[in-house]
Amino acid sequence: MNVVIWRKPPKTLLANRSELHVWQIGLDIKQPLYTLLTSLLSPREIHDANTFIFEEEFRRYQISYGFKRLVLAKYLNIPPKTLNLEKSKCGKPFISHLQNSLNIQFNLSHSHNLILMVVTIQDAVGIDVEHHIKELSEEILINTIFSANER
Numbered sequence: 001m002n003v004v005i006w007r008k009p010p011k012t013l014l015a016n017r018s019e020l021h022v023w024q025i026g027l028d029i030k031q032p033l034y035t036l037l038t039s040l041l042s043p044r045e046i047h048d049a050n051t052f053i054f055e056e057e058f059r060r061y062q063i064s065y066g067f068k069r070l071v072l073a074k075y076l077n078i079p080p081k082t083l084n085l086e087k088s089k090c091g092k093p094f095i096s097h098l099q100n101s102l103n104i105q106f107n108l109s110h111s112h113n114l115i116l117m118v119v120t121i122q123d124a125v126g127i128d129v130e131h132h133i134k135e136l137s138e139e140i141l142i143n144t145i146f147s148a149n150e151r
Contacts, residue, residue, distance in 0.1 A: 009074070012077075013074045014075075015075060015102075015104070015119060015120055015121045016121055017120065017121050017122050017123060019120060019121075020118055020119070020125065021118065021119045022117070023067070023071050023116070023118075023119070024114065024117075025063060025064075025067050025115050026113050026115070027060055027113045027114075027115070028113060034059075036066070036070075037062065037063055037065075037066025037067055037070065038062045038066055040065075040066045040069045040070060040080040040081055041062065041065055041066055041069070042081070042085075045061075045065045048061065049061045049062050049065070060110055060115070063115060064110055066080075067115060067117065068085075068093075068106070068108055068117060069081070069083050069085075071117060071119065072095060072104065072106060075102065075104055075119065076095070076100070078099065083095065083099065084096035084099055102121060103121055103122045104119060104120075104121060105121065105122065105123060105124055105125045106118060106120075107125050107126045107127050108127070109127050109129045110129065111129045111130050114129055
């Protein structure tokens with residue numbers, strides 16, 4: 001698989017089964033971009049964002065959902081506000097089948113100040129990002145993350 005790093009993404013985004021596109025954005029974005037991303041949220045997403053108590057979580061939710069809409073709409077060549085995102089029985093978001101003729105698959109993860117999103121075609125995909133804490137020992141991580149059988 002080839003690795004291509006865009007400084008600025010192309011005007012037309014095309015993906016195929018042999019590619020994974022990884023997108024990143026931070027919480028420290030400038031106000032004009034923040035305003036744009038929050039303007040893309042659906043009424044349901046605005047409602048859900050308003051349930052957060054802490055400002056950082058509120059901001060993370062708004063940025064990640066606005067970012068998701070902006071990027072996915074670019075692949076589908078539709079306005080971001082018209083993107084119809086649904087949720088599976090497990091709560092995983094997906095693009096409405098009526099809008100997703102390309103069968104775009106995506107996943108989003110965030111930790112601390114970083115939000116990552118991966119996009120591909122047809123095959124289920126996942127991504128994970130974790131904030132690294134230097135003081136956290138390997139032993140604590142192993143005991144926290146892995147089951148007794150996995151240790």
